[in-house]
Amino acid sequence: MVRTASSVSQQSGYKEREMNPHLVEQLLTCSVCLERYTRPRFLPCQHTFCQEPCLSGLVDPDGRQVKCPQCRRVHAIPREGVTGFPSNRTILGFLDISMGQVSSQANIRTLTCGSCSLGKELTTCHHCQDQLCCSCHRAHMKRVQWDLRSLVSQLRRSIPKLSDALGSLERRSASLQENGEAVRTKIRRSAERHITELKERERALILEVDSMVRSSGRALQSKQEDLELGLATVTSHCDCVDSSLARSGNLSTTELWQLHQQSRELIDQVRQLEKPQLEWPQLLTFVPSTAIYPNGINFGTVTWVMKDSIPTPIISSPLPRGQEIQRSYPSVTSMPNSVEMFPPLPLTNSSGLLLKAPTSILTSRTQLGQRPTTLGPTDTPTLAIEPQGIGSHLPAFRLTDHSLLLHYQGKGHMKCKIGSKGSDLGHFTWPRGVAVTRGGELVVADSSNHRVQVFDRRGRFLRSFGSYGSAEGEFDCLAGVAVSNQGWIVTADRYNHRLQLFHGSGRFLRAFGREGSGDGQLSYPWGVAVDRRGLVYVCDKDNHRLQLFTLDGRFVRTFGRRGAGDGQLEQPHYVALGPADRVVVSDSGNHRVQIFDMSGGFLGKFGSEGTALGQFKYPRGVALDHQGNILVGDSGNNRVQLFRPDGTFLQAFGSWGTRDGQVKGLEGVAFWEGDIIVSDRENHRIQIF
Secondary structure (H helix, E strand, O other): OOOOHHHHHHHOOOOHHHOOHHHHHHHOEOOOOOOEOOOEEEOOOOOEEEHHHHHHHOEEOOOOEEEOOOOOOEEEOOOOOHHHOOEOHHHHHHHOOOHHHHHHHOOOOEEEOOOOOOEEEEEEOOOOOOEEEHHHHHHHHHHHHHHHHHHHHHHHHHHHHHHHHHHHHHHHHHHHHHHHHHHHHHHHHHHHHHHHHHHHHHHHHHHHHHHHHHHHHHHHHHHHHHHHHHHHHHHHHHHHHHHHHHOHHHOOHHHHHHHHHHHHHHHHHHHHHOOOOOOOOEEEEEEEEEEEEOOEEEEEEEEEEEHHHOOOOOOOOOOOOOOOOEOOOOOOOOOOOOOOOOOOOOOEOOOOOEOOOOOOOOOOOHHHOOOOOOEOHHHOOOOOEEEOOHHHOOOOOOOOHHHHHHHHHOOOOOOEEEOOEOOOOOOEOOEEEEEEOOOOOEEEEEHHHOEEEEEOOOOOEEEEEOOEOOOOOOEOOOOOEEEOOOOOEEEEEOOOOEEEEEOOOOOEEEEEOOEOOOOOOEOOEEEEEEOOOOEEEEEEHHHOEEEEEEOOOOEEEEEOOEOOOOOOEOOOOOEEEEHHHEEEEEEHHHOEEEEEOOOOOEEEEEOOEOOOOOOEOOEEEEEEOOOOOEEEEEHHHOEEEEEOOOOOEEEEEOOEOOOOOOEOOEEEEEEEOOEEEEEEHHHOEEEEO
16 A cells, blocks of 8 residues: 555654755665666665666676675575565655645745746756756756766876876986986096096106205205315314414415415315306296196196295195294395305294104105005104093903993993094094904094004004005005904005005005906995905995905905895995804995895894984994994984894984084994994094993
């Protein structure tokens, strides 16, 4: 029996004054065909659809199942088919309500339809705000749906174009970065080449100056000796004549004649000594020039010039503070009858003492046929060392486990600092790698001074070796240093793309490696380490790998390649060896530390990019103590971090600055009898904590 509209309205709980024709119409529209329901059937999930064709079209004929298009649930089909699903009597009741009744109850005014111009019950279209009758509104909504599908189709067609444009921009961005990096590399290499040429020209000019000064000095010395001898002879003769004339009564005619003849001969000799020279007094000068030619750089020339042609004095390299320099030249007006060539005389200080000409450790000796000389403490100027309780080093340091960790947790107070900026012995310019010998001597790679310096346990300078160049025993900005069990010092000669091996005294032993990417070839080597078997581990930085050599220079193997995965590297800088044959590498470009076995097998990693404790920014130096605790120089964060052997964070100290305990750009680190040694690169010093 069909229920009346009034009964349906009452059972549904609607009140006539609350009925909205738009909501009623929405309630009576099937979600599949978007038309009014025809024979509505509802599924067990309580969703209602038209029996035909909506529900029938959803039936799976093979599985006798139907999937609800709204909740996606699957229901079994009754034996009778879709007609077996119950009818939605509520919807049927609403379908019996006339729209006129609904419109009157909702007080909808009867106006003229904006489409068919008939006076019917109208509703407002939310799309275009037109007043439309029900039939026109349905047709209008179909058109809106068609337009929407057309717009979506048009948008989908634009997706490949947008994707292609995005890909093109990404490729252009990558190409731009590659192009910029290539140009930067070209600029750096060009600058390095010109710097090398300038250095070579500098050495040649300095050698030329030395030769000219020695030549003129020898001529002056010879003339000086002649004058001194003449002066002594004349003085002695005059005294002898005066004495003889005083006793003229006993002077014979022969003796008188002999004295007279000797006096005449001496006058001729004095006149010969006073004979004017052809050259006017001259000064040695340097004429600078920065012209760059295809075959090299004309840095300038050294020549003799007339003294009066130099309007201002030529200032040479400054001497140490407190030693004012004075140049002394003979006055021409004081020698009216004697004019000679006078090159520059030796330098004197304010006290009149003769100053020894400073010897530049950067001067190459290969052009003189000599090897670099090991300089000892006798050549050492005053060294800038500020000890603070350095005598408290722990002898035979053997703390373990919890006691060792407690010892490290108290770190952070600077005990000693060594050196300051400069090229004098005991001073540094960008120190990088540090290492400690078995005897407790501290070995420092004084990078931009192109030398290695060695200090004792109290930070006192012991010796130095190396100079600028590419010959045996010379360096071009060395980086890492390591000490073998035999006490040999291994150095990474960075811009010469090689390793060099020295005796502990500084005597050159051998060099191996050359620029390239093949086995045994290097590209800007940095950190080095030597294991107990005598194998040398080197961070082949720009080849993004580690290479192993024997101490006699034979290639053994390589491991690692460029990337960010486990076992892959991005510009590794330093390497350290520890207990259980662990190899620890500062994977600087990936802002982490990786651990390998001695064969290159990946064991673990820790750290990520950031400023929090346990994170890194371009880590540099690494070191391991006797129990495997790991020390890391967190260069970009200007601090030192300590980790347990498993990579668990333990302690951190240090901050950016120039005060004691502060650092600016860490490089090498090392353990030393319970102390922590840090290469404070941009402060040009070594700090011990």
